[in-house]
Amino acid sequence: MSERIYSIDAMRIIAMAFIITIHTDPFRGIGVYGDALNFLIDSSARFAVPFFFVTSGYFFARKTARRDPVRYFAARAASISSIYVFGLLLSAPVFLAGTAVRAGIENRDVVNAVVLKLTEFVSPLALLYYGNSVSEILWFLPALLFSLAIICSLIVFGATRYLVPISLGLHVVGLLGASYTMFVDVPFEVRDALFFGFFYTSLGYALHSSEWRPSSDRSALFLGATVLFGALHVVERYVLGYVLTGETFGHGVYTSSYTIATALVTLSLFLFLLSRPALGARTPLPEWGKYAVGVYVAHPAVLFALETTAEVLAVTGHEIRTTFLWHFLLTPATFFGALLVYIGAHRVGAIEIGGSHLPSVRSIGKYVQRQ
Template sequence: MAGRIWSVDSMRLLAMAFIVSIHTDPFRGLGVYGNTLNFVIDSTARFAVPFFFVTSGYFFALKVGSRDPTTYFIKRATTITSLYIFGLLLAFPVFLTGTAVRAGDTNEAILHSSLLKIGEFISPVGLLYYGNSVSEILWFLPALLFSLGFICLAILSNSTKYLLPVSAGLHVIGLLGTSYTMVVDIPFPTRDALFFGFFYTSLGYWIASSDWQPDSEHSSFYLGATILFSILHIGERYVLGYVLTGETLAQGVYTASYTISTVFLTISLFLLLLSRPHLGRSTSVPSWGKYAVGIYVVHPAVLYVLERTDGPLRQIDIEATNTILWHLLLTPTTFFGALFVYLAAHKAGLIEIDGDHLPRLDRIRKQWPY
C-alpha cells in the first residue's frame, strides 16, 4: 500500500471542513437546540486534527523507509516552516489591524494596544513552540514539526520501538491537562507537540512501519468500529461536560479538545481508510485534498475578517450573528474564502502550492513580468 491512498486524500478535505467548523462554532448560542447541534458537530469534528497527525506520521514512515531520515525530515521541516510563516504573514496584519480598530479613536491608545499585541505576537515560546502567539489555530504546524523531529531522533538512535509507549504515556498527561482536569491539576499547557502531536504522529508511524496492513475484507468491521467510537466520543464528552458538572446545554457548549475516545475514533477511521484505499478515486475530491493545508493556514485570517463584520452590521441595526442564516453561511464562507485566497496567492506567484510557501520576488516577477 505504498502507492497513493485515495481514501486518505479524500478525507483530508472533509477533515479540514470539520476543523473550520470547530472554529466557526455553528449554531452556538441559538438556544438549547442550537447548542445541542453545535455540541454534536464539535464532538464529531474532533477527530480531524489527530487524523492529520496520524496521516503525517504514516507517510513519514513510508518515505524514510527508502531514504535518509535526516534529509527527508529537513525537507518536511522546510515545507512546514514555510507554511507556518505564510499563515503568520496573513494573520499578523489582520489581527493587528483589528486590535488597532478596537483600541479607540486616540493615536496614543491605538499605539499602546498595537505594541502590546506585537509583544504577544513575538513571544518566543508561543511563536516557536506552542504556535499560539499570533493565532491559536496555527498551533498544529509547530506541533507537527516537533513531533516529526522526535520521531526522526528515535530513528537515528535506533529506539523506534519505544516511540508508541513513551508518546502514549506523555499523551495521558496531556489528556489530564485538558479534558480530565478534575483528576489532577497539570500546571502547564499540554496541547502541544510533546503531550499531544507526538502520540498521534507516532501512532501513524507505527501503523506504517508494522508488517500488518488492514485489508478490504475487514472494512465493514472498521466502519462499525468508527460509528461505535463516534457515538462513544459524543457520549464521553457529554459526561465530562454535563453529567459531572451538573450544567446543561441551555447554559453553554462543552468544548474540551480531546478525550480517550478520540484515540479509538481516530484509529478506527484511519484503518477504515487504509482498508479501502481506492475510495473516492472516481471523484475529483482526492485531487482537492492537497489544498487542505492551505485552507488551514489561511482560514484564521479569513474567519477573523468575517467575524468583524458584525460590528458594522450592528451600526445599521442588523443582528446578523444571532440569525440562523449567519450560522449556516459562516462555515462554508470561511472554508471557500480561505480556498480562494490560497489559490489567488498561488496565482499571483506569492506561493507554490506544491512547494515553497514563502513569498519570493523572483517568482512574483516571473508571474507578473510587466
Template sequence: MTDRIHSIDSVRIIAMAFVVMIHTDPFRGLGMYGNMVNFTIDSTARFAVPFFFMTSGYLFARKTADRDPAAYLVERTATIVSLYAFGLALTVPVFLAGTVVLDGAENGDPVGSGVRQLVEFLSPLELLYYGDSVSVVLWFLPALVFSLLLVHTFAQAGKTAYLVPISLAFHVVGLLGTSYTMFVDVPFEVRDALFFGFFYTGLGYYVGARDWRPKTDRSRVYLGATGLFGALHVGERYVLGYVVTGETLSQTVYAASYTIGTALFAISLFAFLLSRPGLGRGTPLPSWGKYAVGIYVTHPAVLHLLERTAEVLNGMGYEVTTTLLWHLTLTPATFFGALLVYLSVREVGALRDGKTPFSRPRSDRNRDPN
C-alpha cells in the first residue's frame, strides 16, 4: 500500500495547486485570450476536489481492513473537525477585518457591518453542514466528514454493494442542480456531502475495500483515458457554457463546477495512479503532498488578504488587478503564502499532523513536537 500512497501523495500537492488556481482565477477578465486560458485552467482543475474525496474513501477502506472502522472514523473525524476549526479561527478575523475596514468605510457603520457579518458566520446549517458560512472554500471539510459517515453506515450494515449506485443517484441530482439546470430546477443546495462528496468518497471506498490493483502494463491505457476524458470534460463545459447559452469567451468565463465528464476524468486519473505504484518516488512531490491540507485551510485567509490589499490599491488609483503581473503572481503568492502560514503555525506547536492540541490525546500533548 505504501507504494500506492506515494503515487497519490505525488498528485495531492499538484491537485492542491489546481484548487488554489480555481479560487485565484488567473487571467480572467484579460480579454478573450485571458478568459480562454482561465476557462481551460478552471476546467482542468475540476478533477482536484473529486480526487481528494476518492483518496479519503480509498484510504478509509485500506486503513480499516485490519482495524475497527468506527475507531478510525472517530479519529479521522476529530482530525477533520480540528482542521476546520483551525481554518475558521484563521479566516474569521481576516474576513471580519476586511468587512469592517472596507465595507464599513463605505456605509459609515464599521461596527454594524462587523456584527452583521459575524451573525452570518454563525448560521448553524451553513456553519456545521454546508461549511460555507465563513468561506465557501472550506465546504470540503464538513462534506468529507458527512461523506465518510455515510460510507461507514453502508459498510456497517453490510450493504456496500449498493454504495456506488445509491450515491451515484444522489450525485445525478447534484449535477442537475448545478451544471444541467436547463433540464430541471433543483430547489435546494447540492454542493454538499449527500449530493457530491458521498459519490466520490463511496467510489474510493469501494475500490479500496476490494483492493483493486490495476495492472502496471495497462497504465498507458488509463493515462490515455485520462487525457481523453479530460478533453471531453473541457469540451462538455464549453458546450454547456457557450454553445447552449450563446455566450462567448470575450464576454464571460463559464463558472459551473462539475459535469459528467468530471467524474470520468477523475476516475480514470485515479485508476492511472493505482496502476503506477511508486510514481513520484525519488522526487519531492510525495513529501510535499503532506502539506496539501495545510495549504487548503490557510489559503482562504491569505487570498482574502491579498485581494483586499489590491482593492485598497485600486481605490488609490493603482489598478493592479487588471495587470498581467497581478495575474501571474496571485496564485504563487497565495499558494506559498498559505504554506508559510501553515508551517509557521506548526512551528509554534499550534498544529501538528493536521490536529490542534485540543484534538490530540492528553498523553500526546505532553510530547516534544520536534
C-alpha cells in the first residue's frame, strides 16, 4: 500500500478555506485599503482550485498504476457525480427561496422570478458540462469529471505522453480568454474542463507518472519557489488589473481568475508538499481534509443564505454588509456552517462521507426511527 501523504491531506482543508475567501470577498468595498487587502487575499487564494485539480490527477495516476484505469475511472465518475448531485440538491432550494425573497423585496412577480430561475437550473449544457446552472461555484466537479475522462481515454489509447503538451496548448487558449483578453477575443466560455481543468489534472498525472520524486533535502528550495512565484502571481495580477488599465484600487478590485504564475505557484507548492509527506501528521488537519469536498458543495447554499439574510436586514434598516464585523465573520461563518451541514447530512444518513453522496430517504428514515 502506498504511503499516506499527510501534507496533501492537510492542505486540502486549508485550500478549501482559501476558496471560501474568494467567494466571500472579505473587506471588498471597505474603502481603498479594504479593496487592496481584498486583492491581496484573492490573489493569494487563487492557487486553491488548481491545487485540487493537480491533486486529483496525481492520485488518479497513483491509483491506476496497478489497476484497470477504465474501471477506476467509472468508480471516480460515480463518486464525483454523486457529490455534484448532493451539491445541487443543497443549493437549488436555497437559491429558489432566495430568489423569491429578493423578488418580493424588489416588488417583482415572485412566481415568474422562481420559474425563470428554474429554467436556468435545467439548461443542459450549463447543468451537465459547465456546472454553473444552479451555482457557478459548483463548476469544479463537472470540470474534474471531464478532465479525468480525457486522461482515461488517452491512457486507453497509450497516448499519455501527449497529455501535458495538448492540455497546455488548450490552457493557453483559456488564459487568453480569461486574463489576457487584450491579445485576442475568445468567444466562448473557458472556465471548464477542456481549457482549464484538463491542464492542471494532467500536470498532477504527469508528476506521479514520471520516475522523478522531489526529495526532502530540496524542500526548502520548493518552499522558496512557492513564496517567489506567489509574489510574482500578485504582481502579475496587479499589472493586468491596474498598470495596463490605468485604474487604481479606488476604482474597484481586479478579480480575473487565473494567470501564468498561477501554474507556477501551484506546481511549486505541490512539489513542496510531496517533498515533506509527513508535514502536518501530528495535527488534526489531515483528518479534516476528508471534509474538504463536503465544505465545498455545502458552502454555496450557506453563503447564499447568509447574504440573503443580510439583504433582508438591510431592507428593515439594519445594514450590516458595510461593517467590518460582517467582512470579518462571513468567511468563518460560511466555512463552519458548511462543515456543520455536511457532517449533519452524514449523521442523519442522507450521505456517507467517503462513500456515496446521493441522499437516501431510507437511511434518513432509519435514523429517525433510532431517535
